[in-house]
Amino acid sequence: MKICYFGTYRQGYSRNKIxxxxxxxxxxxxxxCHVQLWHGIQDxxxxxxxxxxxxxxxxxxxxxxxxxxxKSIKLKDFDILMVGYPGQFDVFFAKxxxxxxxKPLVWDVxxxxxxxSKERKLDKKNRFTINLIRFVENLSLQLPxxxxxxxxxxxxxxxxxxxxxxxxxxxxxxxxxxxxxSSRNSSxxxxxxxxxxYGTFIPNHGVMKIIQAAVLLRNEKNIYFEFIGDxxxxxxxxMYSIEHQLNNVRFLTWMQQEELLxxxxxxxxxxxxxxxxxxxxxxxxxxxxxxxxxxxxxxxGDSPALRNNLPDKTVxxxxxxxxxxxxxxxxxxKRNPTxxxxxxxKAEETFRRNFSTECLGQRMKTYFSELIKE
Numbered sequence: 001m002k003i004c005y006f007g008t009y010r011q012g013y014s015r016n017k018i019x020x021x022x023x024x025x026x027x028x029x030x031x032x033c034h035v036q037l038w039h040g041i042q043d044x045x046x047x048x049x050x051x052x053x054x055x056x057x058x059x060x061x062x063x064x065x066x067x068x069x070x071k072s073i074k075l076k077d078f079d080i081l082m083v084g085y086p087g088q089f090d091v092f093f094a095k096x097x098x099x100x101x102x103k104p105l106v107w108d109v110x111x112x113x114x115x116x117s118k119e120r121k122l123d124k125k126n127r128f129t130i131n132l133i134r135f136v137e138n139l140s141l142q143l144p145x146x147x148x149x150x151x152x153x154x155x156x157x158x159x160x161x162x163x164x165x166x167x168x169x170x171x172x173x174x175x176x177x178x179x180x181x182s183s184r185n186s187s188x189x190x191x192x193x194x195x196x197x198y199g200t201f202i203p204n205h206g207v208m209k210i211i212q213a214a215v216l217l218r219n220e221k222n223i224y225f226e227f228i229g230d231x232x233x234x235x236x237x238x239m240y241s242i243e244h245q246l247n248n249v250r251f252l253t254w255m256q257q258e259e260l261l262x263x264x265x266x267x268x269x270x271x272x273x274x275x276x277x278x279x280x281x282x283x284x285x286x287x288x289x290x291x292x293x294x295x296x297x298x299x300x301g302d303s304p305a306l307r308n309n310l311p312d313k314t315v316x317x318x319x320x321x322x323x324x325x326x327x328x329x330x331x332x333x334k335r336n337p338t339x340x341x342x343x344x345x346k347a348e349e350t351f352r353r354n355f356s357t358e359c360l361g362q363r364m365k366t367y368f369s370e371l372i373k374e
Contacts, residue, residue: 313342
């Protein structure tokens, strides 16, 4: 089987890298037909909030899709055309190519860019553009022969929002790249009890809840919090930490991947997401799978998606509305090393059995084999 992985998708984004690695892991040949359109998060935000009106952006669109057309003409034979994330605008051209080649079209939807834009309150800056994105997203969902999504909860949202039948979707969990994320020994020399958050400081991570938990634990001996990454809520978190004179909190910027892996390996507890946004409630965040792959005890906010996707006692689930609940669970795990070890073992075992790249690849191979037979 040969897959053409197609579009202007974010080539360095974890979902796309994991999907390609998973396909290759089970012996499926993957040929990428890709041209970069976006230049980072800020670029996308500027375009959504009105930058799309600039002639320079439309000239960029023309150049990018011209290059994509040239690349697609040179493609050798393949069995399935698969659009990577995000592909809301790529699907239209991909459908034409799929029809011309007589091949089925698959789209890894993964997330709604309409919902992401709403959660980041971009509709407050340019309501017309957000409504246009919703219109385009609705149309694009009608075109593929098969849609991929990471949770049943997100599928239900798409069905409710756009009327897309559930049976048009197949579930491929987010997982993690286990070529990179795997258990390793810590190089830490100190004896601090380290609680780690790493991520993009977006609303669905609920970082302020974690900071508030740190305030509650400020007088507990030897408990320290480290925050790694950058994003829209980081400045507020830093200011809150300064206002409360927290000596148990440290902020670090993004770092090289190998260094980040050392920090994860050295953490006593890793934290997931605590936001109450629809996006947060419907997904199992990538970093939860990454920490599972590395065999770490994890505390994260409760949600139907987590309960339905992860076996009981894989991670600690707590209230998303109450920082005190986060603090209580951190303190309880600190005092119970036996439970931390049980959580570590269960998390890693669950990941290997259900969410490794090989598991994801086998799942897609089954879906795609059925699609080809049709």
